[in-house]
Amino acid sequence: MEQPQRRKVYVKVNADHNPDGSCRPNAITFENDEVYEIDRVKRKCRAASMKVGGNGIRYTVMICGQESYLFDEENGKWFVEAKS
Template sequence: MITLSDKVYVDVLTEFSKDGLLIPKEITWEDGRKYEITRVKDKRRAANTKAGGVGERYTCVVDGKEIFLFYEDNNMWFMERAGA
């Protein structure tokens, strides 16, 4: 069952490439901790089946681990809570 606590809205520092692509650079978690995104491996339109929501799914590398970061159609960023 999906609950609101499965989805965590986060602040994301971004930049635009010279080609106009939106590139996430840093995530600020709900407790204020900041995490640098060292690489964006993929970007595609996708749904999050665990936490709900749909948008652009960025496959990012943070602290050597692959994570999914979603940019919703409402211009908000979210992630799935660990263990959700």
């Protein structure tokens, strides 16, 4: 089965910033104002998006039982690899 096309979508992120410098994203808001709660953060690592370009800190998150990547470009901008 062919993989769906992806596009880079910048999103608003609600996150906790801790005194030790760590960050835990809690929810994302898409361009259409849909809010998705992040159930769990599985991993955090520096990585590049091979599907839409860009890089930064990649959070592997669970949203409604689905695994997704959330990228922090470290300039205050966050993006996801959204299905077209």
